Amino acid sequence: MDNDYRLMNMIDEKARLAGSNKMELLLFSLGSTEVFGINVFKVREVCETLPITRTPNMPAGVEGIISLRGSILPVIDLACCLRMDNDQPKTKLIITEFSSHTQAFLVEDVDRIVRVDWEQVKSPQSIGQSQSAMITALTELAEGKLVSILDVEQILAEVIGESDVPEMENLRSDHPHPVFFADDSNMARKKITEVLDRLHLPHQSATNGREAWEKLKTIASRAEQEHRDIKEIVSLILVDAEMPEMDGYVLTRHIKEDPRFKGIPVVMHSSLSSVANKKLGQQVGVDAYVGKFHPEDLAGMVTSMLPA
Structure with missing residues (x-):
């Protein structure tokens, strides 16, 4: 009963965020003056450093x-992954769950945890900073500090390795079935592109x-013209689900409210695979949900959702 109650409270809290274009960031440091952040949706708990077995x-x-x-659980040293050499003691473990993995x-x-508007979350290029493979976005706190939001999926892939995209059956060539996808992660866009190319599906993309x-509005206007x-x-x-400037929940709501996109399925492709996140997607009209970095699952979902 207690677990069910906590789950419902979590769903209700996340529901208040979904569709509001807001997110909550857990802020942390890695031994420098920089401030880093991770979406609270990916965090299971925070604890003092435990004995680590090498x-x-x-x-x-x-x-x-x-x-x-x-x-x-494997313990990943984020400072090491970001090539930040320092001798500062590391006192905390952030236990995370995403992309079907649990790690510290x-x-x-x-x-602390801060709530920010996705509109205030920018890609590094949009504010004139060079793109780091490990930094997916930046935002500014009320006191003026910049927060680097880590691409933890990219970090995990570099540590444990990327899954290969298997050979896939080509879809019928007389039905090109163009696919549009949006993702702010370089690695995610790469993997989606590999899957769609293997399926011989034409595609367009966006980074937020x-x-x-x-x-999409330009596509709809062109079709009308x-x-x-x-x-x-x-x-x-x-x-x-997580994207700078506008998250996937708000984007889906816009698509579903525009009659020009009637009948076009929207699939949420996210590393946030909890019951709560799937429920949020359903609330804004998502037609299906598939976890990230599982190429065969993505291919199966795409082919099942496309018209015959």
Whole structure:
């Protein structure tokens, strides 16, 4: 009963955020003056550093393993992954769950949770800063500090390795079925592109929700002007849940409220695979949900959602 009650409270709290274009960030430090953040949706808990057992042949960036409530978890040193050499003691573990993995991130210290508007979350390029493979976005706190939001999926992939995209059966060539997808992660866009290319499906993409919505509105206007069925230009839309400037929940709501996109399925493709997140997607009209970085699952979902 207590677990069910906590789950319902979590769903209600996240429901208040979904559709509001807001997110909550857990702020932490890695031994420098920089402030880093991770979406609270990916955080299971924060605890003091536990005894870490070093084991042979660990990948670079993995400090060792810990035992937490009967589970053995890898401990990833974020400072090492970001090539930040310092001797500051690391006092906290951030236990995270995403992309079907549970792991502990070793950090110097944890600060607090802040709520920010996705509109205030920008890609590094949009504010004139060079793109780091490990930094997916930046935002500014009320006191003027910049927060670097880590692409933890990219970090996890570099530590444990990327899954290969298998050979896939080509879809019928007489039905091109164009796909539009939006994701702010470089690695996620790469994997989606590989899957769609293997399926021989034409595709367009965007790097955040606002860019996606502007491109989709342009597609809809072009279809009207050319008196074409919009499904000839986009037959399926894939959206990430977490994106700068406009998240996937708000983007989906815009799509579903625009009659020009009627009948075009929207699939949420996200590393946030909890019951709560799936329920939030349903509330804004998502037609299906598929976890990130599982190429065969993504291919199966895409092919099942496309028209015959």
